[in-house]
Amino acid sequence: KLGMAYKKDDNFGEWYSEVVVNSEMIEYYDISGCYILRPWAMEIWELLKEFFDAEIKKLKLKPYYFPLFVTENVLQKEKDHIEGFAPEVAWVTKSGKSELEAPIAIRPTSETVMYPYFSKWIRSHRDLPLRCNQWCNVVRWEFSNPTPFIRSREFLWQEGHTAFATKEEADEEVLQILELYRRIYEEFLAVPVSKGRKSEMEKFAGGLYTTSVEAFIPNTGRGIQGATSHCLGQNFAKMFDITFENEKGVREMVWQNSWAYTTRSIGVMVMTHGDDKGLVLPPKVAPIQVIVIAVPYKDADTTAIKGACESTVYTLNESGIRADQDTRENYSPGWKYSHWEMKGVPLRIEIGPKDLANKQVRIVRRDNGAKVDIPVTNLVEEVKVLLDEIQKNLFKTAQEKRDACVQVIKTWDEFTTALNNKRLILAPWCDEEEVEKDVKARTKGELGAAKTLCTPFEQPELPEGTLCFASGKQAKKWSFWGRSY
Numbered sequence: 001k002l003g004m005a006y007k008k009d010d011n012f013g014e015w016y017s018e019v020v021v022n023s024e025m026i027e028y029y030d031i032s033g034c035y036i037l038r039p040w041a042m043e044i045w046e047l048l049k050e051f052f053d054a055e056i057k058k059l060k061l062k063p064y065y066f067p068l069f070v071t072e073n074v075l076q077k078e079k080d081h082i083e084g085f086a087p088e089v090a091w092v093t094k095s096g097k098s099e100l101e102a103p104i105a106i107r108p109t110s111e112t113v114m115y116p117y118f119s120k121w122i123r124s125h126r127d128l129p130l131r132c133n134q135w136c137n138v139v140r141w142e143f144s145n146p147t148p149f150i151r152s153r154e155f156l157w158q159e160g161h162t163a164f165a166t167k168e169e170a171d172e173e174v175l176q177i178l179e180l181y182r183r184i185y186e187e188f189l190a191v192p193v194s195k196g197r198k199s200e201m202e203k204f205a206g207g208l209y210t211t212s213v214e215a216f217i218p219n220t221g222r223g224i225q226g227a228t229s230h231c232l233g234q235n236f237a238k239m240f241d242i243t244f245e246n247e248k249g250v251r252e253m254v255w256q257n258s259w260a261y262t263t264r265s266i267g268v269m270v271m272t273h274g275d276d277k278g279l280v281l282p283p284k285v286a287p288i289q290v291i292v293i294a295v296p297y298k299d300a301d302t303t304a305i306k307g308a309c310e311s312t313v314y315t316l317n318e319s320g321i322r323a324d325q326d327t328r329e330n331y332s333p334g335w336k337y338s339h340w341e342m343k344g345v346p347l348r349i350e351i352g353p354k355d356l357a358n359k360q361v362r363i364v365r366r367d368n369g370a371k372v373d374i375p376v377t378n379l380v381e382e383v384k385v386l387l388d389e390i391q392k393n394l395f396k397t398a399q400e401k402r403d404a405c406v407q408v409i410k411t412w413d414e415f416t417t418a419l420n421n422k423r424l425i426l427a428p429w430c431d432e433e434e435v436e437k438d439v440k441a442r443t444k445g446e447l448g449a450a451k452t453l454c455t456p457f458e459q460p461e462l463p464e465g466t467l468c469f470a471s472g473k474q475a476k477k478w479s480f481w482g483r484s485y
C-alpha cells in the first residue's frame with residue numbers, strides 16, 4: 001500500500017491507525033483491543049529491552065518468570081488496591097467442557113502472584129535486597145477506546161519488584177529506575193518526558209508514592225504516562241507478611257518498590273515523530289537504519305550497481321550500522337523510496353550509474369528530506385554523523401513542540417481556556433485531593449476530564465502568596481494538568 005490516506009494534523013486517530021499498519025508494525029486482530037505485533041514493532045521492543053535489561057542487571061536485578069494465573073482469593077487479598085480494577089480482570093472459568101472449581105484470573109499485574117513467595121523466601125536481612133524482574137504480557141480487559149500500543153487488552157511490559165531492609169534503599173532505587181525510563185524515552189525514542197510525582201489520587205492506591213515520566217501528544221493535547229516507578233512502602237509487606245529478622249534479631253517488615261514500562265512506549269514514539277509520509281524512526285531504535293536501493297538505468301551496468309549495493313550494505317554492517325538493501329526486481333526505485341519512507345527508515349542510500357562513476361552514493365534523510373552525495377571512502381563516518389544528527393534533530397524538534405504546548409496559568413478561566421486549546425497546563429495548586437476531584441467534576445465532558453499528570457521534580461519558583469488556580473487557597477506546588485490517555 002503506498003501513500004497515506006489521512007493527514008496527521010487533519011485526522012490524527014485515523015492517521016495513527018494507518019501508520020502503524022502501513023509501516024508493518026501492527027496487524028489488526030479479530031478480538032477488540034488485541035493486536036498482532038509484527039517484526040517492525042517487535043524489533044523495536046527488543047532494542048529497548050536490550051538496553052533496559054543490561055542496565056537493570058547492573059543494578060543486580062535477577063530474571064524471574066511467574067505464572068500467568070492467579071487465584072481469586074489471592075488476587076483480592078489487598079482490597080483497596082484491587083477494588084477499582086475489578087472490572088478489568090479477565091477470568092478463566094472452564095477447561096474444555098467442564099467448569100473450573102474456582103475461577104482463575106489472568107494476571108493484570110503480578111504483585112499478588114509474587115508476594116506470597118517473597119514472604120516465603122525472605123526470612124533474614126541476609127535475604128535482602130530481593131530484586132526481581134520479569135518480561136511478560138499482562139491482560140486488562142479495558143473498555144475505553146482501544147488503540148494499538150497505547151491502550152490494548154493485552155500488552156508486553158517488564159515489571160520490577162524489589163524488597164529492601166530500609167526505606168532509604170527503596171527511595172534510591174525508585175529514582176534510579178525512573179532515570180532509566182527517562183533515558184528510554186529521551187535517548188532512544190527521542191521523546192521528551194517530565195519526571196515527577198503522582199498526586200495522592202492518581203498514585204497506585206496500594207503504594208506509598210508513585211513517580212512517573214509523563215509525555216505529551218500535541219496533536220490531541222493529551223498527556224500520557226510513559227512509565228511508572230512506585231515505592232510501595234510497607235503496605236504489601238503488611239498484607240503478605242513479608243518480614244525479615246534484622247541484625248539485632250528484631251523482626252521487621254520490608255520496604256518494597258514496583259516499576260514498569262510497556263509497549264505503549266512504541267506508540268508514543270509513533271505519535272511523536274510520524275508525519276504524512278508515515279513512520280519516522282529515531283535511529284537508536286530503527287531495526288534498519290540505512291536502506292540501500294539500486295537505481296538501474298536502461299543500458300547501465302546493472303551488475304556493477306548491484307555489486308556496489310552489496311558492498312555498501314556489507315561495509316555499513318561491518319561497522320555496526322543496521323543496513324539492508326531492497327533488491328526486489330518487481331518494484332521500481334520510486335515505489336521503494338515511498339515504501340521505506342512509510343516504514344520510517346532514517347537514511348536511504350541510492351546508487352545509480354552516475355554515483356558509480358563518481359565513486360559516491362546519494363544519501364537521503366527521512367526526517368528532513370535532505371539529499372547529500374557522499375564519497376564512498378567517507379561512507380561509514382558520514383552515515384554515523386547523519387544518524388546522530390537525525391537522533392538529535394528528532395528529539396530537539398519534539399522538545400520544542402512539547403514546550404510550545406506548555407501554558408502556565410494562574411486562574412480558573414485561564415485553565416479552561418488552555419484546556420480547550422489542547423495545552424499542557426502548568427498551574428499552582430494547593431495539593432488538596434478534594435480540589436483535584438472538584439477540577440475533574442468541573443471539566444467532565446466527552447473529551448474526558450482534566451486531571452493532574454504529575455508534580456514535576458523541577459519546580460519553578462512559587463512566589464509567596466501565589467494562590468491555587470482552582471481553590472484560591474495558598475498554592476503549595478506547580479503541577480502539570482491536562483486531559484490524558
Ligand SMILES: O=C1CCCN[C@@H]1CCCn1cnc2cc(F)c(F)cc2c1=O
Pocket residue numbers: 081082085086087088089108109110111140159160204228230258259260
Ligand atoms: O504499575 C505498576 C508497576 C508494575 C507492577 N504493578 C504496579 C501497579 C499496577 C497498578 N494496577 C494497574 N492496573 C490493574 C488492573 C487490574 F485489573 C488489577 F487487578 C490490578 C491493577 C493494578 O494493580
Ligand SMILES: [Mg+2]
Pocket residue numbers: 140
Ligand atoms: Mg489502567
